[in-house]
Amino acid sequence: MRPMFFMGDYVANDWVIPIDKYFDDPRMPKWDRESIAEPIRNLLRFGDNWYAFNNDHDGMVIYYRRDLFSDPKWQAAFKEEYGYDFPLSPRTWQELLDVAKFFNGKDWNGDGKADYGITMHLKVGEQGFFNYLALAASFVVNPAPGEDPTKVTRYNNVFWFDPETMEPLINSPGHVRALEIMIELVGAGPRAMLGWGLAEAWDIFLRGDAAMCFTFGDVGTLSQDPRQSSIRGLQGVVAIPGSTEVYDLETKQWKKLDTPNFVANESGASWSPVISKFSKNPDLVAYFCSLLATPEINHWNVAWGWTGIDPGTTYDFLPPVGQASVDDYVQTGYSAQDVTEFLNAYCEMWFDYPLSLPYLRIPGTADYIESLDIHLSEALSGQVSAQEALNRTAQDWERITNRLGRQNQL
Amino acid sequence: MAIRTRDKDRSRILFIAPAILWLLTFTLFPLLYSLYLSLHGSRFLRVTHFVGLENYRMVLTDYRFWQAFRVTLTFVVVDVIATTFIGLLLALLFNNPIKGIRLFRTLSTIPLLAAPVAIGYICMIIFYEEGGPINNLLVALGMNGINWISHPFWAKVAVCIADVWQWAPFAFMVLLAALQSVPDEMYEAAVLDTVSSWQTFIHITLPMIRHALVTVVLLRTVEAFKIFDIPFALTNGGPGLATRTLTFNVYTTGLRDQNLGEATAISFLLVIIMLTATFVFFRIYRSEYE
Known part of the structure; x- marks a missing residue:
């Protein structure tokens, strides 16, 4: 699990491997790359490749x-x-x-x-x-x-x-x-x-x-x-x-x-899993990271909140942009009005703002x-x-x- | 006879071998390896190529080095003087038959046993500006709270207080031992000559404890040059660079910025500074040690 802020160092130093080959691998749990807000999606990629799995979505x-x-x-x-x-x-x-x-x-x-x-x-x-x-x-x-x-x-x-x-x-x-x-x-x-x-x-x-x-x-x-x-x-x-x-x-x-x-x-670390080049079993690591990135687990982490993982995918946000419901969050202890404001602020910033600050x-x-x-x-x-x-x-x-x-x- | 001598020699070698091995492994090898690193470029913690004295040139032209040098020097001067002065005052006070002195002596060693980094974190609470104990007390006394961490000057003061609090007991114990070794007859003779307390201190006490005093100053100077843990935990070197010391600079350059060449160059410059200070010190106080 690494902060995405230093992706330049990871790639330039050849410390991590691209993960694109796992996307169509039938052995891997499926996660939805298109559901991730674009500014965050860009953090998980470098050049033409993906290097990190979906997990956290930081912003201020x-x-x-x-x-x-x-x-x-x-x-x-x-x-x-x-x-x-x-x-x-x-x-x-x-x-x-x-x-x-x-x-x-x-x-x-x-x-x-x-x-x-x-x-x-x-x-x-x-x-x-x-x-x-x-x-x-x-x-x-x-x-x-x-x-x-x-x-x-x-x-x-x-x-x-x-x-x-x-x-x-x-x-x-x-x-x-x-x-x-x-x-x-x-x-x-x-x-x-x-x-x-x-x-x-x-x-x-x-x-x-x-x-x-x-x-x-x-x-x-x-x-x-x-x-x-x-x-x-x-x-x-x-x-x-x-x-x-x-x-x-x-x-x-x-x-x-x-x-x-x-x-x-996208201020913050947006902690996301990467696979070390020195990993002895990269396929196993990819399986675990893919599992963490699936909508079921990732949204559970966001909705429970105490994990420190912040919302950033369409399945975390409320309609019309997203598919989540206020009840998802109320049952984990949120006040309905507080969480509505919270989700809408992030949703607006990541889906409606025309520009994004490049890392x-x-x-x-x-x-x-x-x-x-x-x-x-x-x-x-x-x-x-x-x-x-x-x-x-x-x-x-x-x-x-x-x-x-x-x-x-x- | 010859066989017995050879056996003796072998035994000697075996006895000192662990010490030599320890010294080679943990002192000489790291020293030589860091010298090697300081003469090489590095990229992301990997050594690249020989660069000669380039790392030293880069460090010596970096204002961060000179700022850290000034900060370190400030801490050395303030901490050494304050530690020695407070230690001496306490030693003079407790060099009298006072009830409970043994208990006090034992209690006074507690700061010495604490890890400096722990002291730094405890001081974060003590110097907390929004409701910490010191500021609460000041406010209760009708004064304004002090910006202990957020103001460059007070941040330095806070670090000095924490460091002096930890090391004053060391000076106290060494100087108390020295005071207790001064023969009573000398004081009795001074009393007979109706010499004042101040004159007794200047002409009898101080000369008699000067070896201990010099030792305290020397050891504290060397230790103060290496100050890292307290500013690291308490102020993180800030605000800005206000409390960033040379050792802190080594840490950030080497481990945060991953620039091993410049980090080891700073280390060697620190060694040179400390050796120079020690050399000057011994030149001045040579007579005390001869």
């Missing part, structure tokens, strides 16, 4: 307090303070930032202490960079003009590097604007989150002291456990917001948009990401500006690319 969404957001008292106060209607489910990062700032510092849960607007897990060396990637995508990934907005060109649907020169794009204006928004978001939550891993960030939301949580699918499940959550039945979920502006690398201008630029993210799937990913992670932390903790942090990252990335060979990386 925004969890919020439904009771709080739907309270007319707070909605009126927000309108008075910000001059526009309260966004019941924030659709852009600009709206989300306003909402986070609005709730931050107010005692909205009545416990006598100031509460927080948003919580994230930003400890260096952990998973804070995933938050950044999910946020930055809509500022950086510029859809291609014409009929196919997903077409990759030198200037469209690129995020990490210039595909012709391997020069880093990480310090381009889109990234800088995104990091500036993230720095502002940190100011709308507990500063302690700069030293938090997943557990601490989730806990403060689950115990009812933060209005929003920007994280993976796990909170959708954990919030249903009354032993650790005080918000069961009160949880709303919205797909990752978009941006009303995106930076155009070709014209070197910001593009203002009437409808937000929505970009799906960095080249050799040296760990090295590139580690550098980004360090410099994000420097910026978020106020040691350097957003521009300086990303300039440092770009400098590191050039160094890594030169070490691994620019031509090899292209």
